[in-house]
Amino acid sequence: MRIVLVGPPGAGKGTQAQFIASHLSIPKISTGDIFRANVSGGTELGRQAKKYMDRGDLVPDEVTIAMVRDRLAEEDARDGFLLDGFPRNVPQAETLKKILSEWDAKLDIVLNLVVDEDEVVRRLSGRRTCERCGKIWHVDFDDKQDDICDDCGGHLFQRDDDKEEVVRHRLEVYKEQTAPLVQFYADEGILRGIDATGPVEEVTNRALRELRPLE
Ligand code: AP5
Ligand code: ZN
Numbered sequence: 179m180r181i182v183l184v185g186p187p188g189a190g191k192g193t194q195a196q197f198i199a200s201h202l203s204i205p206k207i208s209t210g211d212i213f214r215a216n217v218s219g220g221t222e223l224g225r226q227a228k229k230y231m232d233r234g235d236l237v238p239d240e241v242t243i244a245m246v247r248d249r250l251a252e253e254d255a256r257d258g259f260l261l262d263g264f265p266r267n268v269p270q271a272e273t274l275k276k277i278l279s280e281w282d283a284k285l286d287i288v289l290n291l292v293v294d295e296d297e298v299v300r301r302l303s304g305r306r307t308c309e310r311c312g313k314i315w316h317v318d319f320d321d322k323q324d325d326i327c328d329d330c331g332g333h334l335f336q337r338d339d340d341k342e343e344v345v346r347h348r349l350e351v352y353k354e355q356t357a358p359l360v361q362f363y364a365d366e367g368i369l370r371g372i373d374a375t376g377p378v379e380e381v382t383n384r385a386l387r388e389l390r391p392l393e
Contacts, residue, residue, distance in 0.1 A: 179202060179204065179258045179286050179287070179389065179392055179393070180258055180259060180278070180283065180284070180285045180286050181198070181202075181204075181258075181259070181260045181261065181285070181286060181287055181288070181289065181389070182260075182261045182264075182265070182274075182285055182287075182288045182289070182363075183195055183198075183260065183261065183262045183263075183288075183289050183291065184288060184289070184290050184291070184356065184359055184360065184363075185290060185291030185292070185293065185374060186291075186293065186295070186298050186349060186352045186356075187298060187302060187345065187348045187349060187352060188293075188297075188298040188299070188301040188302040188305070188345075189291035189292075189293045189298060189301075189374050190291055190293070190301070190374050190378070190381060191208075191262045191263065191291060192208060192210070192211070192262055192314050193314050193378055194289075194291065194374075194378075194381060194382055194385055195208060195260055195262040196313070196314070197378075197382045198260055198382065198385055198386070198389070199260045201382075201386065202258065202260070202389070202393070204255075204257075204258040204259055204260055205254045205255055205259050205260070206259075206260050206262060207246070207249055207250070207255065207259050207260065207261050207262065207264070208261075208262040208263050209242060209245070209246060209261075209262075209263040209264040209266075210262070210263045211262075211263075211312065212245060212249070213227040213231060213237065214231075214337075217231070223241070223245065226241055227241065231338075231339055232338060232339065232344070233344070233347065234339055234344040234345070234347035234348040234351060235347075235351060236266055236267065236351060236355060239267070239269055239270060239273075242264065242266070242270065243270060243273050246261075246264050246274070246277075247277055250277065261274075265359060266355065266356050266359075267355040267356060267358070267359070268358055268359060268362055271359055271362050271363070285366075285368055286368065286392050287368050287370060287388065287389065287392060288359075288363040288366075288368050288369050288370070289370055289372050289385055289388060290360055290363075290369055290370065290371045290372065291372050291374035291381070292371050292372060292373055292374055293374040293375055294375075295349065297375060298349070299345060301316065301319075302340050302345050303340065303342070303345070304316045304317040304318050304319070305336070305337065305340055306322065306325065306334035306335065306336060307334065307335060307336075307337060308327035308329070308330060308332040308333070308334055309332050309333050309334070309335055310327065310330050310331070310332025310333070311327060311329055311330040311332055313327055313329050313330070315327070315328075315334060322334070370388045372384050372385050372388065
């Protein structure tokens, strides 16, 4: 199955992507994670992306699209994938459609995680990520008393772009550039809205209910 997850920053795309991708045994392809790995690895791609990410702006399309095209061409993505954080604007969505059509493929479904702005700010300000296994935690909702990952013992860190003024800018960028994707995919007839409030497992179950008819 070929799935795209959309939604504002902090809606829970990364959190849900972990569960959905492992449930369906398909690779989770997160452009944010790939960029962050390149930044910490000190690669040329990371160097190019970092200045945009630090401001909360989108990395230029030509950089992002080339990276995604290469990743989708890998063996494990041939029969299905879950994209988290891509596409991020209408030109990226149009390019994705073109790339897939070159391979006689198309998206099956786009899940739109719907959550209001206050909740998004609450989620981002308490987010912590495990430096070792990548698992996403929340200081309050997961009742974290220390900075250690309960799964692997790794150290938890706060993302640089979760600072308040950067979060505010990311929300603006979302409204201007990413929100129009909702209409784009509604017009394509493959958009499903998911109420992304409430416990993580409930949101996962709502998403899996939408996917079941396609399995
Ligand atoms: P990216 O990493 O994609 O960031 P984002 O879209 O802003 O999304 P987030 O990762 O902030 O949030 P999320 O929805 O995954 O929420 P999460 O699950 O972590 O992109 C970062 C940057 O990279 C961009 O700004 C841009 O510069 C660049 N970039 C990436 N893709 C690009 C592209 N295609 N084009 C150009 N540039 C690109 O959850 C958040 C918190 O809430 C966590 O603490 C979690 O534990 C908690 N939480 C989740 N669900 C629940 C729940 N149900 N109840 C309570 N808490 C919850
Ligand atoms: Zn961990």
